[in-house]
Amino acid sequence: MxxxxxxxxxxxxxxxxxxLMLGGAAAGLGMRAGVTMAQSDAVAPRExxxxxxxxxxxxxxxxxxxxxxxxxxxxxxxxxxxxxWREGDTVTLRVTNRLRVPSSIHWxxxxxxxGMDGVxxxxxxxxxxxxxxxxxxxxxxxxxxWYHSHSGFQEQTGLYGPIVIEPARxxxxxxxxxxxxxxxxxxxEDPLAVYAHLKQQGDxxxxxxxxxxxxxxxxxxxxxxxxxxxxxxxxxxRMSPADLADVGGATYTYLMNGRTPVDNWEGLFKRGEKxxxxxxxxxxxxxxxxxxxxxxxxxVAADGQDVEPVSVDEFRIAVAETYDVIVExxxxxxxxxxxxxxxxxxxxxxxxxxxxxxxxxxxxMDARPVLSMGxxxxxxxxxxxARHARPEYRNPGVDMRVxxxxxxxxxxxxxxxxxxxxxxxxxxxxxxxxxxDAREPGREIELHLTGNMQRYMWSFDGxxxxxxxxxxxxxxxxxxxxxxxxxxxxxxxxLHGMWSELENADGGFQVRKHTIDVQPAQRVAYGVxxxxxxxxxxxxxxxxxxxxxxxxxxxxx
Amino acid sequence: xxxxxxxxxxxxxxxxxxxxxxxxxxxxxxxxTGGMDMSSMPGMDHPHDAETDxxxxxxxxxxxDAMPHTRMQGGAxxxxxxxxxxxxxxxxxxxxxxxxxxxEPLGMLRFDQLEAFDGLHADGTAWEMEGWYGTDTDKLRxxxxxxxxxxxxxxxxxxxxxxxxxxxYWDTELGVRSDFGSGPARQWLAFGVQGLAPYWFELAxxxxxxxxxxxxxxxxxxYELRITQRWILQPEWEVNLYGRDDxxxxxxxxxxxxxxxxxxxxxxxxxxxPYLGVVWTQRFGGTATFARDGGGTAFDRRLVAGLRxxx
Ligand SMILES: [Cu+2]
Numbered sequence: 001m002x003x004x005x006x007x008x009x010x011x012x013x014x015x016x017x018x019x020l021m022l023g024g025a026a027a028g029l030g031m032r033a034g035v036t037m038a039q040s041d042a043v044a045p046r047e048x049x050x051x052x053x054x055x056x057x058x059x060x061x062x063x064x065x066x067x068x069x070x071x072x073x074x075x076x077x078x079x080x081x082x083x084x085w086r087e088g089d090t091v092t093l094r095v096t097n098r099l100r101v102p103s104s105i106h107w108x109x110x111x112x113x114x115g116m117d118g119v120x121x122x123x124x125x126x127x128x129x130x131x132x133x134x135x136x137x138x139x140x141x142x143x144x145x146w147y148h149s150h151s152g153f154q155e156q157t158g159l160y161g162p163i164v165i166e167p168a169r170x171x172x173x174x175x176x177x178x179x180x181x182x183x184x185x186x187x188x189e190d191p192l193a194v195y196a197h198l199k200q201q202g203d204x205x206x207x208x209x210x211x212x213x214x215x216x217x218x219x220x221x222x223x224x225x226x227x228x229x230x231x232x233x234x235x236x237x238r239m240s241p242a243d244l245a246d247v248g249g250a251t252y253t254y255l256m257n258g259r260t261p262v263d264n265w266e267g268l269f270k271r272g273e274k275x276x277x278x279x280x281x282x283x284x285x286x287x288x289x290x291x292x293x294x295x296x297x298x299x300v301a302a303d304g305q306d307v308e309p310v311s312v313d314e315f316r317i318a319v320a321e322t323y324d325v326i327v328e329x330x331x332x333x334x335x336x337x338x339x340x341x342x343x344x345x346x347x348x349x350x351x352x353x354x355x356x357x358x359x360x361x362x363x364x365m366d367a368r369p370v371l372s373m374g375x376x377x378x379x380x381x382x383x384x385x386a387r388h389a390r391p392e393y394r395n396p397g398v399d400m401r402v403x404x405x406x407x408x409x410x411x412x413x414x415x416x417x418x419x420x421x422x423x424x425x426x427x428x429x430x431x432x433x434x435x436x437d438a439r440e441p442g443r444e445i446e447l448h449l450t451g452n453m454q455r456y457m458w459s460f461d462g463x464x465x466x467x468x469x470x471x472x473x474x475x476x477x478x479x480x481x482x483x484x485x486x487x488x489x490x491x492x493x494x495l496h497g498m499w500s501e502l503e504n505a506d507g508g509f510q511v512r513k514h515t516i517d518v519q520p521a522q523r524v525a526y527g528v529x530x531x532x533x534x535x536x537x538x539x540x541x542x543x544x545x546x547x548x549x550x551x552x553x554x555x556x557x
Numbered sequence: 558x559x560x561x562x563x564x565x566x567x568x569x570x571x572x573x574x575x576x577x578x579x580x581x582x583x584x585x586x587x588x589x590t591g592g593m594d595m596s597s598m599p600g601m602d603h604p605h606d607a608e609t610d611x612x613x614x615x616x617x618x619x620x621x622d623a624m625p626h627t628r629m630q631g632g633a634x635x636x637x638x639x640x641x642x643x644x645x646x647x648x649x650x651x652x653x654x655x656x657x658x659x660x661e662p663l664g665m666l667r668f669d670q671l672e673a674f675d676g677l678h679a680d681g682t683a684w685e686m687e688g689w690y691g692t693d694t695d696k697l698r699x700x701x702x703x704x705x706x707x708x709x710x711x712x713x714x715x716x717x718x719x720x721x722x723x724x725x726y727w728d729t730e731l732g733v734r735s736d737f738g739s740g741p742a743r744q745w746l747a748f749g750v751q752g753l754a755p756y757w758f759e760l761a762x763x764x765x766x767x768x769x770x771x772x773x774x775x776x777x778x779x780y781e782l783r784i785t786q787r788w789i790l791q792p793e794w795e796v797n798l799y800g801r802d803d804x805x806x807x808x809x810x811x812x813x814x815x816x817x818x819x820x821x822x823x824x825x826x827x828x829x830x831p832y833l834g835v836v837w838t839q840r841f842g843g844t845a846t847f848a849r850d851g852g853g854t855a856f857d858r859r860l861v862a863g864l865r866x867x868x
Binding site: 102104120121122123124125126151152195196197199200201204207208209210211212213235236237238377387388389390391392393394395396397398399400401402403445446452454455457458460461462463464465466467468469470471472474535546547548549551553555557 | 629630631632633634637638639640641642643644645646647648649650652653654655656657658659660663665693694722723724725726727753754755756757782783784785786787790827867
């Protein structure tokens with residue numbers, strides 16, 4: 001128990017968060033200040049089971065950094081309650097909006113009728129203040145999913161929660177323990193201010209830009225010619241190799257199941273037990289690299305769908321993705337669950353332990369990676385030529401195009417290449433049972449992910465949502481969506497209502513997902529069966545990218 | 558000072574070349590960058606700069622030959638470019654409730670400089686501020702700079718411009734400028750371009766037309782050199798030109814004045830940064846003569862201390 005006075009604890013917590021920003025020096029302090037936090041006292045993790053649910057969206061006072069703020073929560077909880085469903089059941093969810101603004105809940109990754117999808121303006125008009133909306137749909141799948149608001153920035157302020165759907169025929173990979181590990185990013189700022197800051201200065205939250213002394217150091221060690229050559233391309237293009245995350249630790253505190261690194265979420269186990277960890281990235285903007293130092297993780301499901309087990313040391317989880325892993329802690333000791341942000345500006349952290357109150361060393365964050373030429377130019381000297389859309393030219397909203405995108409699904413991504421750990425790549429994922437629809441796609445729709453970092457504009461094919469026409473999928477057709485990332489950032493692209501079945505480089509089936517992360521300068525293709533009639537959202541799951549226009553409406557008719 | 562002269566000339570070329578505008582509509586020549594050709598700007602760029610010239614970067618066996626020699630930014634669409642319309646004629650749904658922010662206007666007000674200066678001949682206060690409100694592509698931009706010494710305004714102006722995004726890094730501006738302080742007020746129509754040049758130079762070049770056939774031009778460039786993530790050294794260049802003498806405002810025709818400032822700021826927060834700096838100003842030709850006749854000199858060096866802040 002922490003005996004320091006609250007003021008003291010608050011100070012150290014504040015310093016802790018800032019310390020992350022300045023380089024993670026506070027990591028090993030072993031502070032337990034978190035026990036004094038209002039958040040952890042007020043909120044016990046709660047799980048709701050059954051087929052009928054009453055959920056109330058409201059405000060919740062929270063304190064993650066020493067400052068009191070209002071979060072958006074469900075039933076007074078952040079994350080929202082874990083919903084445990086059973087495959088084959090029909091669930092009824094009465095969602096009441098107790099906010100002063102419209103709200104909504106979207107059931108991420110769930111196949112359901114269009115009217116139940118919960119996207120205001122596309123699926124339904126939203127839930128007005130004081131109103132109750134009843135969602136009702138049958139469950140035709142199992143696995144780990146999540147739900148979140150699709151209204152404004154409510155997802156950033158806490159409206160997200162896990163869903164676990166138990167398979168009708170029992171788990172394919174049984175485990176003695178089963179924990180949800182929901183990762184998220186919290187800011188004390190008003191998300192609208194965050195968005196405005198990004199529009200005002202694209203690198204507002206980036207405190208790792210190249211500096212003049214670094215250049216001089218490179219000149220000393222590599223010679224002027226080489227140091228200049230290395231910077232020339234970036235300088236000419238007015239791009240930054242440090243452009244890894246738009247929003248980072250300068251404002252974010254990273255949470256694991258709603259707890260700060262100091263507050264340390266805890267999962268208990270007995271030695272020798274199999275522990276299933278259901279990782280969900282419920283962040284607004286943060287890709288996490290997850291590992292449990294000393295433990296191999298066996299990935300058994302991706303985006304709710306069982307995959308051939310693959311053993312890894314580390315995996316990247318993009319915004320909105322879910323991964324189930326099984327670990328078998330063999331010793332009677334604590335293990336740190338460590339999730340560092342892609343830009344290494346901070347981390348979420350928790351502990352697996354045989355007894356409550358234990359701690360394991362927290363590893364230092366890796367060095368912040370810098371984007372390579374391949375992240376900007378694609379497969380230099382190889383790869384297929386991309387075919388850009390007309391609005392990608394002479395467009396103030398498009399600051400670059402990649403002509404020869406990479407199609408390397410075996411690339412775990414920047415910061416995970418050659419770091420000495422076995423990192424998961426999409427090429428490692430094989431959904432058990434293959435594609436749901438074996439037909440060869442009859443049609444191909446190519447879309448490019450485009451943006452302008454300086455102006456903070458984001459779009460598909462250079463056309464942002466408000467200027468775009470919907471995409472039309474013909475009812476029943478099997479089609480191929482091709483995404484080419486013409487930017488230097490990762491974009492996790494989420495198609496509502498239908499599965500995205502990722503193809504390997506040869507056009508064969510790879511893995512079934514609801515959210516596909518497209519790496520910088522990468523090209524991916526996936527099959528979609530247009531069997532869900534109606535209007536659906538299709539967007540980048542980086543919240544501020546979506547709000548800035550990286551979204552389309554899909555019409556299946 | 559040679560870099561200064563080169564950039565001044567570059568800005569001049571940029572602002573006065575009629576093809577700057579033509580670039581926005583005509584097919585780009587092979588050397589253009591995002592609809593804005595920098596190749597004629599000596600010292601700023603080279604004709605092939607914005608292309609995917611990887612010759613200087615060692616990337617193993619993939620040499621220049623293997624590279625598709627195409628532009629990564631701007632330019633005209635090739636004939637085989639895709640249509641971005643996959644709608645089959647399907648329209649938007651009529652569902653209410655959508656609240657996307659991609660077309661919502663935002664604003665900003667920034668004092669780049671709000672400073673006290675101590676010069677060789679005078680001391681006082683000076684400012685340079687800019688504000689905008691609008692969407693990604695169209696903004697109302699307000700700008701003002703000037704100074705106060707001896708209790709009155711001197712050589713100050715304010716501009717209101719419609720700013721329109723024309724390329725990834727470039728905006729055109731059209732509006733009015735009003736000069737005030739020392740002498741009669743002058744009104745101008747303003748037209749210019751501003752944006753971010755390769756190598757991260759912020760450039761602005763504006764041409765002005767006033768009453769009675771007066772003309773003027775102003776060229777500005779600045780750069781942000783990061784010493785650390787919070788210590789930033791900002792060199793800034795400004796040149797003013799006038800088409801003819803204006804004795805009442807003590808301005809001579811031709812190159813009137815040029816200044817170079819060097820300010821070192823510390824960003825306590827992004828939006829709040831105190832700074833210290835030095836500014837050198839040289840008046841030329843008729844303007845220098847007017848200054849000397851008025852008891853001043855053609856050259857001034859000022860120490861400045863101030864605040865940069867925005868919201
Ligand atoms: Cu995105």
